[in-house]
Amino acid sequence: MITVKQLRRTFGPIIAVDSISFDAKKGQVLGFLGPNGAGKSTAMRMLACFLRPDSGSASICEHDILKEPVEVRKNIGYLAENAPAYSEMTVGSFLNFICDVRQITGKNRKKALDKIVSTCSIESVYHQSIETLSKGYCRRVGLAQALIHDPPVLILDEPTDGLDPNQKYQVRQLINNMAKDKCIIISTHILEEVEAVCDRAIIISRGQILVDSTPQQLKEQYNCGLDEVFRKITRKKSA
Amino acid sequence: MNSFKAVFKRELKGYFITPVAYVFLVIFLFFAGYLPFRQGFFQYRQADLVLFFRNLPLLFVFMVPCVAMRLWAEERKSGSIELLFSLPVTVPQAVLGKFFAAWVFLLIALALTITMPITVIYLGVPDIGLIITGYLGAALMAGAFLAIGCFFSALTKNQVISFILSVAALAVLVYASMPTTLNYLSGFLPAAMVSAIEPMSLLNHYESIQKGLIRLNDIIFFSLLIIGAGLASVIILDERKAG
Numbered sequence: 116m117i118t119v120k121q122l123r124r125t126f127g128p129i130i131a132v133d134s135i136s137f138d139a140k141k142g143q144v145l146g147f148l149g150p151n152g153a154g155k156s157t158a159m160r161m162l163a164c165f166l167r168p169d170s171g172s173a174s175i176c177e178h179d180i181l182k183e184p185v186e187v188r189k190n191i192g193y194l195a196e197n198a199p200a201y202s203e204m205t206v207g208s209f210l211n212f213i214c215d216v217r218q219i220t221g222k223n224r225k226k227a228l229d230k231i232v233s234t235c236s237i238e239s240v241y242h243q244s245i246e247t248l249s250k251g252y253c254r255r256v257g258l259a260q261a262l263i264h265d266p267p268v269l270i271l272d273e274p275t276d277g278l279d280p281n282q283k284y285q286v287r288q289l290i291n292n293m294a295k296d297k298c299i300i301i302s303t304h305i306l307e308e309v310e311a312v313c314d315r316a317i318i319i320s321r322g323q324i325l326v327d328s329t330p331q332q333l334k335e336q337y338n339c340g341l342d343e344v345f346r347k348i349t350r351k352k353s354a
Numbered sequence: 355m356n357s358f359k360a361v362f363k364r365e366l367k368g369y370f371i372t373p374v375a376y377v378f379l380v381i382f383l384f385f386a387g388y389l390p391f392r393q394g395f396f397q398y399r400q401a402d403l404v405l406f407f408r409n410l411p412l413l414f415v416f417m418v419p420c421v422a423m424r425l426w427a428e429e430r431k432s433g434s435i436e437l438l439f440s441l442p443v444t445v446p447q448a449v450l451g452k453f454f455a456a457w458v459f460l461l462i463a464l465a466l467t468i469t470m471p472i473t474v475i476y477l478g479v480p481d482i483g484l485i486i487t488g489y490l491g492a493a494l495m496a497g498a499f500l501a502i503g504c505f506f507s508a509l510t511k512n513q514v515i516s517f518i519l520s521v522a523a524l525a526v527l528v529y530a531s532m533p534t535t536l537n538y539l540s541g542f543l544p545a546a547m548v549s550a551i552e553p554m555s556l557l558n559h560y561e562s563i564q565k566g567l568i569r570l571n572d573i574i575f576f577s578l579l580i581i582g583a584g585l586a587s588v589i590i591l592d593e594r595k596a597g
Contacts, residue, residue, distance in 0.1 A: 163440040165595065185442045193440040199433035201364070203372050215360035216441045260437070 116141050116268055116298040117162070121171035123322075124157055131157040133322035134171060139315075141267070144294050146313030146330070147302035150349050154322040155302040156196050159270050162300070163193040175268050189217070192266040194274055198257030202246035206237055206256050209245060213260045227263050234289065235259040236282075250277035258286065262293075269299040275308060287311050306341040316341075320349045357443040361451025365425075369459050374424070382417050382463050387470070389413070401478025406470050407488045407564050411528050411557060414492075414499050419520035421460060422503025423513045425452050426591065430511035435595055445591050449584055453504055460496040464489065484566045491563030494576040495556060499524055501583035508587040531555030 117139040124132045132154040139145050147155045160166040162173055164184035172179060178186040200209055210231070214224045232238055235255045240248055245256060254277050261269065274290070275283045290299060290312045303309065309316050310330050318326040325348050326333065330341060337344045369375040389412075390405035398405060429435040438448060474480045503520040510516050529535050531552050540548045552558070556579075559572040 160436070165436050165439050185444060188440060188442040191440075195433065195436045195440065197433055199435075199437045201368070201434055202432065203368060204364075208367070212360060212364045213441070215363065216357050216443060218356050 117173070117175050117300070119158075119162070119171075119173040122158065122161060122168050122173055123170045124154075124161060124166060124168050130322050132161070132168075135319070135322070135324050136171075137317060137324065137327060139298050139300065141298050142295055143315055144290060144299045144301065144313045146309040146316040147300060147319060148304075148306070148309060148316055148345060149302075149319040153319045153349075155319055156272055157322075158319070159193075159272050159300065159302060160195075163191060163195075163270055164188055165193075165195075189264075190266055191268045191270055192261035192264065193269075194254075194257045194261040194271045196272045198254045200245045200253065200256055200260070203244060205242055205244050206248075206259075207241050209256065210259060210263060213263055217264045219264060227265075231259045231263045234262065236285065251279060251282055254278060255282070258289075267297055269293070269297055269301075271299065271301045273303055274301055275303070275305065283308075306345055310341060318345065318348050325349070357441070358447045358451045361438075361443060361448050362455045365452050365455035366458060369455075375459065378417070378420060379463055379466065382413070383466055385413055385417075386410070386467050390470070401474045401480040403470055403474060403480070403485055403488055404564075406467070407492060410492050411495065411560060414496060415521060415524045415528055418460065418496060418499035419503045419506075419517045419524065421456050422500050422520060423507050423516040425456060425504050426508040426587070427511050427513045427516045430595075431513070439595055445588050445595075449504070449508075449587050449591065453501065453584060456500055456504070457497050460500060461493055464492055464496065481566070484564075487566050487568060488564055490568070491560050491572075494563070494573070495560050498556065498576045498579040498583075501580040501587075502527070505583045505587045505590070508590045527554070527556045529555070529557070531558050 117137075119138070120136050121134045122132055122136070123130070123134045135154075135158060137145075147158070149155050157166065161168050162175065162180065164180050164187050167181070172181060174180065175187045176190040178190065180187050201212070204212070210228060211224075214220070214227065219227050232241060235258050237252065237255050237259060240252050240256075245253065248256065254274070258271075258274060261271065271290075275286050278286060287308065290301070293299065294312070294314075301308075301312070313330060316326070316328060316330050316333060317324055328336070333344045334341060337347060339347075386406070386409070389409040393405050393409075395405055426435070429438065439445070471480070471485050474485075502523055503516070506519040506523065507513075507516045509519070531554075536548055536552060539551065543551075559575045562569060562572050
């Protein structure tokens with residue numbers, strides 16, 4: 116469902132993503148791990164067709180990110196790093212705007228809205244303007260806009276950031292429930308999250324993929340917890 | 355097309371769910387009425403809107419950038435541009451949606467000055483055709499100013515910088531043909547260049563429409579300005595939406 120080939124992006128002298136390649140299939144939850152500034156968000160932004168790569172290519176659901184960006188965007192749900200939204204709008208009007216753009220109309224819209232509002236537990240803030248919401252609610256609204264059209268591919272940049280432990284648990288459950296039918300890429304710093312939801316982990320540092328394995332295999336190979344594995348791998352690279 | 359409509363609808367509604375629209379309309383309508391009255395709207399003793407239309411370019415130089423500055427700068431600043439361009443919306447659709455929403459908003463502001471023509475119609479027998487072409491010229495000028503403001507808003511994430519650059523560029527465009535400007539320029543520029551600058555001025559084209567003449571070259575001038583600035587916005591956003 117996702118094929119990435121030699122994707123590279125620089126910002127002036129900084130190489131944010133350095134020729135990364137990987138594939139992901141339906142039913143996989145891929146964890147993107149790495150220290151701050153490793154290039155996770157840049158890679159995700161390129162897959163979401165927000166940033167153009169300097170070189171390399173990628174395709175999502177058989178659509179090339181450079182040649183058919185609109186088709187790619189129809190097939191993905193993307194939650195950006197800080198869950199940006201139009202803060203002056205109410206949650207309801209914001210989700211209706213997303214439905215307008217994604218051409219979800221009539222009965223389907225009502226069904227999609229009812230489903231997503233209860234899935235993301237945002238009933239209580241539905242008529243509230245987004246600027247008055249807490250960080251956790253903002254993220255849930257962001258998650259709602261990413262899921263509303265039931266896309267086959269999900270790209271979620273730190274989906275549980277800012278959520279309380281109960282909400283984190285709910286989001287992880289949600290990801291697990293969706294995992295069978297979708298291809299999901301999530302980036303996170305929280306390693307327990309990788310163990311809880313991901314069946315594959317890619318560790319990225321300084322724009323390069325250092326490890327592409329399963330969380331279980333990593334723990335067995337290094338004979339320690341994921342925290343320790345992460346430190347060993349990323350420190351080795353920094354040194 | 356649906357994406358264009360969605361962006362247009364959201365943007366137009368956006369003006370009215372914040373105080374922006376109301377503050378803008380009050381200030382605009384106050385000055386649109388105050389300036390002609392101050393210059394002797396009644397003492398002038400003629401049933402026309404010459405004084406009203408004469409003041410609009412100056413008013414638009416300051417007021418249109420107020421509407422335009424937020425169009426893209428705010429999206430960049432808040433990061434919502436990342437949301438917008440990860441939805442199935444192309445850059446031209448988004449630029450057009452925002453531009454037309456802001457233009458419609460400016461047309462609403464212009465429409466609310468209807469009390470001025472009503473006053474002259476009540477007091478005398480004005481040339482209605484002249485009033486209609488006056489409004490047409492004002493609408494075209496607002497569109498051209500807006501397209502330029504939209505371009506400067508796409509350039510930066512700072513709304514103040516966008517406002518200042520727009521005001522400066524519009525002032526140059528409007529006042530390029532003033533006799534004082536041309537006299538000053540002829541002091542150090544060759545005569546051929548000065549005569550090339552003169553037709554570039556927006557004021558010439560606006561004033562010719564105000565005289566009741568709808569000439570093709572005036573319409574083309576405004577259309578080209580709108581299309582050119584719109585295309586420049588698309589290119590800038592395509593290149594550096596994340597910047």
